[in-house]
Amino acid sequence: MRIGELAAASGLTTKTIRFYEQTGLMPGPPRTPSGYRDYPEQAKARLDFIRDAQGAGLSLAEIRSVLALRDGGQAPCAHVTALIDQHLADIECRLAELTVTREALRGLARRAAATDPAACTEDEICTILAPADDPKVDR
Amino acid sequence: MRIGELAAASGLTTKTIRFYEQTGLMPGPPRTPSGYRDYPEQAKARLDFIRDAQGAGLSLAEIRSVLALRDGGQAPCAHVTALIDQHLADIECRLAELTVTREALRGLARRAAATDPAACTEDEICTILAPADDPKVDR
DNA sequence: CTTGACCTTCCAGTGCGCTGGAAGGTCTAG
DNA sequence: CTAGACCTTCCAGCGCACTGGAAGGTCAAG
Numbered sequence: 001m002r003i004g005e006l007a008a009a010s011g012l013t014t015k016t017i018r019f020y021e022q023t024g025l026m027p028g029p030p031r032t033p034s035g036y037r038d039y040p041e042q043a044k045a046r047l048d049f050i051r052d053a054q055g056a057g058l059s060l061a062e063i064r065s066v067l068a069l070r071d072g073g074q075a076p077c078a079h080v081t082a083l084i085d086q087h088l089a090d091i092e093c094r095l096a097e098l099t100v101t102r103e104a105l106r107g108l109a110r111r112a113a114a115t116d117p118a119a120c121t122e123d124e125i126c127t128i129l130a131p132a133d134d135p136k137v138d139r
Numbered sequence: 140m141r142i143g144e145l146a147a148a149s150g151l152t153t154k155t156i157r158f159y160e161q162t163g164l165m166p167g168p169p170r171t172p173s174g175y176r177d178y179p180e181q182a183k184a185r186l187d188f189i190r191d192a193q194g195a196g197l198s199l200a201e202i203r204s205v206l207a208l209r210d211g212g213q214a215p216c217a218h219v220t221a222l223i224d225q226h227l228a229d230i231e232c233r234l235a236e237l238t239v240t241r242e243a244l245r246g247l248a249r250r251a252a253a254t255d256p257a258a259c260t261e262d263e264i265c266t267i268l269a270p271a272d273d274p275k276v277d278r
Numbered sequence: 279c280t281t282g283a284c285c286t287t288c289c290a291g292t293g294c295g296c297t298g299g300a301a302g303g304t305c306t307a308g
Numbered sequence: 309c310t311a312g313a314c315c316t317t318c319c320a321g322c323g324c325a326c327t328g329g330a331a332g333g334t335c336a337a338g
Binding site: 155 | 304
Binding site for chain 1: 185188195209220223230231233234237238243247248268
């Protein structure tokens with residue numbers, strides 16, 4: 001299987017597959033006499049795995065670490081479980097942050113609706129975003 | 140006011156302030172005879188504004204556009220209002236995405252808890268992340 | 279024989295918001 | 309006079325996951 005075929009089968013580009021090889025996610029495949037990459041069947045499964053893992057929010061570095069364990073003959077289950085838990089915690093955290101930012105923005109939108117453009121002086125730049133008497137975004 | 144003093148007053152680094160000047164967020168200040176930057180009082184207000192706007196989730200490019208209006212003598216209210224609305228929509232969208240990812244990760248965590256490491260064969264790489272019979276992350 | 283699709287390597291750039299370092303100038307205190 | 313704290317410019321790099329392009333090799337069909 002040549003790289004273009006594998007790309008089509010996996011939905012990636014040849015560029016991306018070469019990039020994965022270069023960064024240690026994919027092993028270098030055997031070559032044809034003329035130097036073309038010649039992939040075995042498992043290559044597609046590996047790319048599928050990478051896609052799934054990315055879909056779960058893992059970074060390429062994390063995926064690399066999982067694959068390294070597997071390639072070393074170990075079951076990466078424990079490691080994967082830890083990664084999943086960590087990402088869950090991460091996401092909870094970002095959800096909380098985003099929610100706070102959303103509330104802040106809603107406050108700004110309310111203020112914007114109540115703002116008279118003429119009241120905005122040059123010194124303050126913009127009373128919606130940074131009112132003189134209320135430096136921090138309020139609740 | 141020299142750049143170090145302004146940096147201390149605003150909580151930024153001198154590097155960052157020079158970077159803001161370079162990228163058009165801050166006007167180039169007058170210089171002392173020896174070439175040192177000599178900032179007027181308003182510089183701090185402008186940096187504070189940038190910080191507040193960033194806190195509201197605006198990118199430096201967006202902040203630049205607001206400042207450009209203001210510097211051009213226009214009240215940026217309408218523009219700011221549009222940016223706020225757009226960011227609110229953005230955040231709603233990302234919150235929704237993150238929530239979906241969280242549910243997917245919770246599913247994975249459940250599966251991980253139920254997985255026997257011995258069941259994970261080499262071909263599949265990892266049955267938690269990419270089970271052979273269930274290629275896409277389920278609900 | 280030529281065309282065109284495919285493949286190879288290597289180098290460089292994207293966006294974002296800085297950050298680091300080198301090499302040198304200036305100012306103040308002791 | 310010297311130390312050291314500050315300032316100047318310019319160039320380069322971070323992390324992330326690619327993406328683009330140049331310059332050239334290979335292969336099958338017409």
